[in-house]
Amino acid sequence: MNAPSTAARRRLTRSADFDAVYRRGRSRSSRHLVVSLFPREDAEAPRVGVAVPKKVGNAVVRNRVKRQLREAVASPGFALPLGSDVVIVARSGAAEAIETQGFVWLVDELRALIAGEAGPS
16 A cells, blocks of 8 residues: 555544544634644644535535635645644635635634634634
8 A cells, every 4th residue: 555645644534633633622713714723742744634514515615615724724834833733624604705805814814823813804
């Protein structure tokens, strides 16, 4: 079996990993996003999980929001704390907010939530 790619290793995929972040991590929220952050014991690359519930829209809309969230986290200059697990949950209205306010707004919103500041909702 082939080794997972770099992007795949930096993703949270198992339900148990998501549950650990929800239970033991700290969360911050804005009107359209919730970010839960859990510092792990190791100093490896951060791992990111994205959850977009059905309230956000149909499958096409949810998948678009997931892609945009992953792209925002992977954008140049976006830094996550080393050795941390991060779960980003989109709330209802997130798709419309991203469309109207733009990708730069999304990056700034995520950056503010991860830094612990009040989001620029």
